[in-house]
Structure formats: structure tokens, C-alpha cells
Amino acid sequence: MESLAAVWAAAPGWLMHVLLVDSVWGVWVALFGLLAQAVFMARMLVQWIASERARRSVVPVAFWWLSLGGAAMLFVYGILREDIVIILAQAFGVVVYIRNLALIRAEARGRP
Template sequence: MDKLIIGIDYWLIIGFIGQALFSARFIVQWLKSEKEKKSVFPVAFWYFSIAGGVTLLAYAIHRKDPVFIVGQATGLFIYFRNLYFVIYERKSLNAE
């Protein structure tokens, strides 16, 4: 039941969407760095990382690919941790 009537594989579409989200983070980071004239990671970078990572992890689980699963799961931990630091820092700055 993974395919539409016309033969399109849903999971392949999900995989490409995940890859597009994951790749978009680099465009967001590049544009922000160009604007700032230095290397920066905007908060959107971490949101795109998480969205792409979750989508790609779902795809990897469906494919039953342990290498891909471990890679995406590890990455997600790092992305969530970095987003936590960004949010914590903003709350600290607002509390001052």
C-alpha cells in the first residue's frame, strides 16, 4: 500500500521532501552569512535541520537502513541540542 494507483512511491516522495528540507538549511545559512558578512547559523538552520532529519529518519526506518537510521538519529540529537542552546540564550538575554 506504499504506492498510488498510478505507481508513484509515497516513500520516495517523502525521502525527496526530507532531502529538500535538509538541503534548504544550507541555503538559509549561506544567505544569512552573506548578509552578516561572517559565518552565522540562524535559528531557521536548526529548524530545517530538524524537519529534514525527522523526515529522512522516517524514510530510513521505512527502508530499514541501520546506517542511515543511526546517522539521522545522531544528527537529530545534535540539532535539538543546538536549538535548545539558542532558545536558552535568548531567554537569558530577555531576562536581563
């Protein structure tokens, strides 16, 4: 069985090509970006499952937490990639997700 180091040593060439990066650092940044997108995408799966179970459209609190987590990760990814489009898009989303979580928390505490 090959060691993890041997597999990693062989991987960067093809992996850099697939991920459209030119360094090992770029590979890590791209993998982080893929993880961030997976977290952000998971919110839709959570929302869909909750709605199917309720037989009506439902937005569970987990949707907002996954939205916040995924957007924050994508914001960091945008900074690492120096991509102003991702940075601006996610910065606005983070504000919206935090506000929704604050409204949910206030409602749970019985405040308007």
C-alpha cells in the first residue's frame, strides 16, 4: 500500500490541472473552496428535506446556519483567490444570514 505522502507527491500535477491552479497552495485553496461550496449547497438539501417532510415550504434554522457557515467560508475563499465578485457576493449574504438568525433568536425569546 502506498503511503499518503507518495500519493500526494504524484497528485499535484494532475490535480493542479483539474483545479486550474499552478501551485500546491492553489490546490489547498481550491479544495477549501470546494468544501465551502459543499457546505453552502447542503443548506438547500436541508431545506428540501424539511419541506418534503412537512409537505409545505419550510426554512429550518439549520438552513440559516449552513448559509452563514458556507458564505463565511466562501468569503475567505474569495479573499484567498483575490476574487472581488465572490468577496462582495458573500459579504452581503453573511449580513442577511446573521440578521435572520438574530430575528429567529429574538422570536424564541419572545421579543418582537
